[in-house]
Amino acid sequence: MRFNKIIATLALAAIGSTAWAARVNLLNVSYDPTRELYQDYNKAFAAHWKQQTGDDVTIRQSHGGSGKQARSVIDGVDASVVTLALAYDIDAIAEKGKKLNSNWQKQFAHNSSPYTSTIVFLVRKGNPKKIKDWNDLVRPDVKVITPNPKTSGGARWNYLAAWGYALKQPGGNEQKAAEFVGKILKNVPVLDSGARGATVTFAERGLGDVLLAWENEAQLAGKEWGPDKFDTVYPSISILAEPPVAVVDKNVDKKGTRKVAEAYLQYLYSKEGQEIAAKHYYRPTDKEIAAKYARQFPKLRLLTIDKDFGGWTKAQKTHFADGGTFDRIYKPGK
């Protein structure tokens, strides 16, 4: 970090001390599948910022499992902004790291989620096991690939989507939902620690009949491994995943980069930002852009974390904390 600054200063000094454009560095700490999205977006934002203010902005990105990334920010990685898989991880930065306000989610529109996503099924081409909906996942002949919800943000969305489906069935209740999700987990042969790992297990190792994946990961798999390999299946119900963004107050105030950091996240809501998100298969929140890309994003019934699960803090505690429903499903003798 400091080294970069020194280099930049030296470079600028060499050019000469006549008027120069200020040079700003930002670090965006993000989760696994946004790599390609932010590569494109950073370029667009840098051009936009240059045009607006004449300043150069360099944005570096860091990617990994959402929880791990949050922990690295708590432990002191100098993130200017975080763009993670779920609000709980940013809450943790606010709570355990005291690096931002606990009401960070009010700062930007739509719960600070400029784009949304959902959980879909990726199946082998032609869907040989005829997997149509969540209730096909409990069939004994179906092997399901999903990462470990304890370590992967995406897997928590998968888990809750399945849980929500069971709840919404006629006569559904918490106990039936737990049984249902338990049966699905019995069909899981490998629990990877992150979403990308699970995608590799499914696509590259050929394990499993269905991968529970982020909508954008599923679309990307088609691109990466060829459209003749997999099909995407949209279940009847899924969950509205809102990957939120936030400015890390403490870090930007220390370095005086608040203005550009806020502009960086705000620009995600612009037409251009929304368009880039849509191109990378994230569902835009902007109505106009959403309409433009409507064909790409089939409509389905989406549960929300706030309405159907009482918010992340509660969902985390009920399901994923030690002793939660996930742990109970894996208790021996069951």
Added chain:
Amino acid sequence: MTFKKPSVLPGFNLSLGYTLFYLGLIVLLPLSALVYKTAGLEWADFWSTVSDPRVVASYRLTFGASFIAALLNLVFGLLVAWVLVRYSFPGKRLIDAMVDLPFALPTAVAGIALATLYAPNGWIGKHFAEDGLIGELLGKEIKLAFTPLGIVIALIFISLPFVVRTVQPVLEDLEIELEEAASSLGASRWQIFSRVILPTIWPALLTGFALAFARAIGEYGSVVFIAGNMPMESEITPLLIISKLEQFDYLGATAIAVVMLAASFAMLLVINLLQWWTAKRLGRRT
């Protein structure tokens, strides 16, 4: 405290002081920080964390798989060392260098490579599938990757050099006259091996075993890719520590780490004592 036999070498105080300081800084300090951090946990919380059935299952797997891997390497590592010392053949130096590869290779790379090989659609794994060569022979599928068996494979890979490299120099130093003498006194080949060679290299073998075992217990990078990571079944203890950290449960993670540390230390101590005892029994200076 007086030492029985003051050394004739000068500089004892200085070098011992340095040794203690260095060990303290590099080894003891981080480990005591670990214990210190755990002390922030109530005893009941500590106990419920480290005695959770899932955690206990992971101890069993970690120590069990490490033990099997080290044991297999004890036999086959000795064989490798024997071949490298006793025979000369073209490409010997190349093979000798290959033994060290598991030392040098980033463990994640090893893990991914092993998982690719042993997965049901991999080069080796596919022969063990239901319609594969060996799978058909046995009439059932044998899963290698993503099972405890996969973990053992990964651990054998990473711990092989330890046995070979500790036994090799001792084998090299073995005086050929001893074997000739035994032979001229009418010992059979097996007797020479079991009564002359084995006792001499036994302490080195034990050291190699202990090192391989210790390395396997702590291994994370290569195992997670091939383990499958199913709770109660193929979750190793280091994975549980990482997953606790990922849930921001620092205390829980350190608690499990302390248990592992204590268990590893106890086992290494036992092996060291055993080694000391066998060396003494054989009348060699340690």
